[in-house]
Amino acid sequence: MGYDELVAEGLTTPFEGWDFGVFRGRYEERGDADLPWSYPGLVRERLPAAGALLDLGTGGGEVLASLSPLPARTAATEGFAPNVPVARERLEPLGIEVAEVGDDDQLPFDDASFDLVISRHESYDPYEIRRVLRPGGTFVTQQVGGGDLAEVNEALGAPAHGYADWDLRAATDQLTAAGFTVTWQDEARLPAAFHDIGALVLFLRITPWHVPDFTVERYAESLRALHATMSAGQPLAAHCHRFALIAQP
Structure with missing residues (x-):
């Protein structure tokens, strides 16, 4: 396909939850299996001792559902409106409450409601x-770091995204200031590549925080230049930035 067709596809391809299967062969990144830790493993190790679990930013509920069996009381939040009905359709039949939340990260739950709070990329x-968290509770999180796919912003000539300073040290400092003790931590960068301009446009459409002012018209010159190099067999190479930690109050 040519530039216009690929861009149109990127702007209209349906996308729900956080199922990246639509990118297969077009955008590739070393996934969670290539990280030096296992986020599902970190959570599963702590599930047997948890009577109540909260999953922040559950997306379409895919990861949470895969962790079953879950505690008798399990709840989830989601702040991206299109994902809320997807998550409810998947999780409510399992007895999991899904609460829609805003951008202020305030949680609609009582004090000391959960033994375990988890957050994957939220x-x-x-x-x-x-x-x-209840006394003795645990917080487990895997985060997308501020250096994530920074090469995309550079290639477009776009400003660095607003969370460029978000890394393991910043997260640890924040939690420590809030009275937590970080008991485990790790950080990694993994290779990624965009193989066609349609995949890049779709990615930027579903991650509006990455280039907040992105429109095809505003970045047309850079997009066309990238399309030319991609069409010549040279993908846009980038790096994913991830970190994870475990903390207790």
Whole structure:
């Protein structure tokens, strides 16, 4: 396909939850299996001792559902409106409450409601996490770091995204200031590549925080230049930035 067809496809391809299967062969990244830790493993190790679990930013509920059997009380939040009905369709039949939340990271739950709070790639307020955790509770998170796919912004001539300073040290400092002790931590960068301009446009469409002012018209010159190099067999190479930690109040 040519530039116009690929861009049109990127702007219209349906996307729900966080199922990246639509990118197969077009955008490739070393996934969670290539990280030096296992996020599902970190959570599963702690599930037997948890009577109540909260999953922040559940997306379409895919990861949470895969962790079953889950505690008798399990709840989830989601802040991206299109994902909320997807998550409810998947999780409510399992007895899991899905609460829609706003951008302020405030949680609609009582104090000391959960033994375990987990967050995969979702923002959070450390003080809210501490508030809803029971004494002796645990917070487990894997985060997308501020260096994630920075090469995309550079290639487009776009400003660095607003969370460029978000890394393991910043997260650890925030949690420590909120009264947590970080008991385990790790950080990694893995290779990624965009193979066609349609995949890049779709990615930027579903991650509006990455280039907040992105439109095809605003970045047309850079997009066309990238299309030319991609069509010549040279993908846009980038790096994923991930970190994870475990903390207790």
